[in-house]
Amino acid sequence: MNRLSEEEFHREAAEFLGSYTTRRSGGTGRPVWGQGDDRVSVVAERAEGEQEEIARLKDYRAALDRAGLSWINGPAAYGGRELPTPYATAFRELESQYDLPDDGYTRFSVSTFCPALLTHGSDFLKTTYLRRLRTAELLACQLFSEPGAGSDLAGLATRAERRGDGWVLNGQKVWSSGAHYSDLGLCIARTNRDAPKHSGLSTFLVDMRAPGVEIRPIRQLTGGASFDEVFLTDVYVADDHRLGEVDQGWRVVVDVLLNERGAIGLESGLDEEFLARLVDLVRHTGAAGDTRIRDALADLHIRSWAARETTARMLAAGTPGPELAVTKLILTDLLRRAGDIAADVLGAALVADTGEWGTYAWSELILGLPGLRVGGGTDEIMRNAVGERVLGLPKDAR
Structure with missing residues (x-):
């Protein structure tokens, strides 16, 4: 069987996305100040409109399945395409250029649970649930x-x-x-x-x-x-x-937690849209000339780039291991640094909603960050995992 080249797959994927939705800001992934939803939270926790967003996501995942794109590197028996993992990575990068629903509602189902179910589930469970989870028919x-x-x-x-x-x-x-x-x-x-x-x-x-x-x-x-x-x-x-x-359930738990850290790791670097929003905020508040803020932004960009490269190297090495705990620590650190910059330039506008687009919205990110630092294992537990299981340091006193 002839396998699609990466160029052919990219054209197919771009054609599907272009027929389903519109590209963001001319396809650059960069937002336009004052246009669209100004939310910057990375956690799916909407106080309003949750069911509407889930409905949008279900529609999108079903469309992906019809196009053969819901599980690009998954087994054909369960709706997969059986293409190499880099094809799936390339598709995620392409998705970031389009206006699509928040995939946080399917992150556990798709990125964390499905791999564990594929490894540990019976033929009955895999046949009954894998495709339905990938298409978001079930969450x-x-x-x-x-x-x-x-x-x-x-x-x-x-x-x-x-x-x-x-x-x-x-x-x-x-x-x-x-x-x-x-x-x-x-x-x-x-x-x-x-x-x-x-x-x-x-x-x-x-x-x-x-x-x-x-x-x-x-x-x-x-x-x-x-x-x-x-x-x-x-x-x-x-x-x-x-x-x-x-x-023997602990074996399943370990695989689930490794998959979870791998999924978080895929997002360990802040994407270009997020970073662009922060830069635009600095410009909008008149802080672009502040050398302290400029240094903090440059540092954030460098750390974000390094995070993406580090994660890519880890994932390319094969099966995710305890070293992926590093990626979660990196992500929460990057978000804290981004929140600090936003708080610095916004001042009281961070906590007092003036109605101005793109300002008070940053408060949701900062208030949601403690939950992210707990989910998937606390930062303290992640540090222990890295110290003991990766670096071989003596175990923490228990």
Whole structure:
């Protein structure tokens, strides 16, 4: 079979995107000051219009599937195109030039869960769910963290007990991003109380609308509610919805967390649109002549470029490993630095909404950053992972 050249694929992809939507600012990826949505948040946590944005995203993902672009490097058996990974990377870069819906609502489903399901799921689960997750027909969330088991995830208390041909789950999960709009939840629960804490765990695919599932959104500083508490009370899950072997769920969890860090890593460098918005803000506020601000902007651009190159080198090396924890640390550091620049030049306009386009909008980014520093593993845990598992330093006292 003849494989498309990269040039042929680029033409095909550009033709599809051009027929589906319009290019941003003449296709440069650079916004025009005063035009369009002025949000700069990198977290999908809209206080308003969430369902409308999800509907837009579902329509787009379905269109991608019809065009053979929903899983460019995925297996054909589940709707994939089986093209090399660089083709998928090139398509993401091309997408950034077009006006498309916020893909944050499918980030876990597509970038994190699908690879784990492909590795650990039965043929039944893969056939039933992979394509539907890639097309956003179904949305998924992660049911890992608990009130008493966040950073120490293996200390979780949610339990799963055998009941006939399935399992009954009881427990509480917290900080579950997008649980309130998800159809499925990947849940880890203890199935063997006598085993060491990293053993005796199993993973299940839970119907988020099943009897006994209660979801309570957690309101955040931004006004949005992207995180949820999830209570499981006698929730029945058939055994064919278990991922991996019984009592071997930690293997699934590790793969999910590595995939999650890899997905975050793909965005470890701030994109050109974001950086351009920040530069335009500096110009608009009259701070472009301030050498201190100019130095901070130059430093941010250099760090962002270095982040993209570092991540590309890590991903090109093969299967994502613990070193990808570095990419999440880089991303949160870059966003903090960007927020500091915005706060410096805006002053009171950061916290007092004057109605002026592109100013108060930066407050959402700054208020949402603490949540990003916790999601996917806290910055402190990421530093431990790098120190212990990458650099080989002595383990932190526990």
